[in-house]
Amino acid sequence: MASQPGTEPSILIIFGGTGDLSRRKLLPALGRMAVEGDLSENCHIVGVATNREHRDETFRELGGQAMADAGVVGEAVAELVQNRLHYQSIAGGTAQDFQALADRLDEISRQHGIPPRRTFFLALPTSVLGSTIRGLGAVGLNRVADGGWTRVVIEKPFGYDLPSAIELVETVRESFHEKQIYRIDHYLGKEMVQNLFAFRFGNAIFESVWNRDRIAAVEIMVAEDLGVGSRAGYYDKSGALRDMVQNHLTQLLTLVAMEVPPVIAADSVRYEKTKVLQSIAPIAPSDVVLGQYTPGEIQGESVSGYLQEEGVAEGSQTETFVALKVEIMNWRWQGVPFYLRTGKRLGRRSTRIGVHFKQSPVCMFESQGVCDINSNVMLLKLQPDEGFSMFIDVKKPGSSTGLQRIPLSYNYGDLFDSLPDAYQTLLLDVLEGDQTLFVHSDEVLESWKLFDPLLRFPREIRPYAAGSWGPAEAESLGITERELMRSES
């Protein structure tokens, strides 16, 4: 082929190829990559699923539809769908099925002159992950052939608790080396999360204040207005601690708190993130508030409570809200509380990191009665309305010497075109072999060491009305929504 833009020619094999993640995220992301010239014109995609009746044509139809539903259309998309989507059934999950897959991949490689470069994307439920990995290993699909590479992509959850995470790490390691493994936490693919690197390490002014001398508290919030939706089957056995805190919020925490790495590259970034996790003190039960939403109103609409959602077990004690305090026991952060907070059916969707600076050592404006508000706040808004605000005090115009809080802000949307989807970024990184935005097994295990004990404490689940900002008890754990709103207004 004369021109081969984007990634190297390779084969991407999607287990769970006809499933929800593949249709909603992966196939549209691949379509967008094709449109933008990021995908090699000799990259082939094999959808693997259990249905024996499906053919290449079935997968092409499904793929084309998935891309069209996501608004991804055009010549490059049509070419990808018609010529480069293939289907292979692995119905019984037997050794013969895996061998048939291996043969099919060899055939596609031969036909299209693709070197032995393969990525196995396991978009599968945790229950079949281990057997699939062993199946790949049994027929040698884990091996790296001369001049090629073999990568495996795994989606969260990486375990259910510490023992199951250890087991999963070991199972994967029996067949693949850490350098081959790409653990996806889709938060790391979000543009504004990556922007944290640019923000912290591209602007020298911040590094000198990014520590316990200048910062009073850090607050990381992922608020969702949506409820559990149609996912109660999964969520009711998981809860917010496993679903959000152990992974997404913890990843955000490590990026805010990590030391400056020598370079922005996988080994150094992941090493620094792991060090943060190793420095966190055991979390005290008194520093954790769990909640569950009850019926309420969100943006003028009545919504049901968690216990009334379809598929939720009667009297379920699953938490849909978590607020907790974390202390990082190292030189940079000793004494600075990090407040993590997440919940479903909260007032509105808002993911942000708030950095609260210390107050001035001396109050110069006491006569104006404004001493209580003059600590600066920096807000990194990750979604929606991606952007940044730094709240500072300025003198009110006129003869009065009163102060007024104003934001210095920018909104991503005002400056740049639309942001790429997290999966597009992450798929491109996998195909280019860059592990920086993927989770190392050490991070998974360190994170579980922290949160596993919380799963075993006696649990007190506090009710909160849908549309509120969580149980009242959580207000003492950090900066309340009211105070933050004051900063934002």
Ligand code: BG6
């Ligand atoms: C997923 C969780 O990992 O992240 C969901 O399983 C949650 O429960 C979702 O809703 C939030 O992701 P985002 O990108 O919408 O903030």
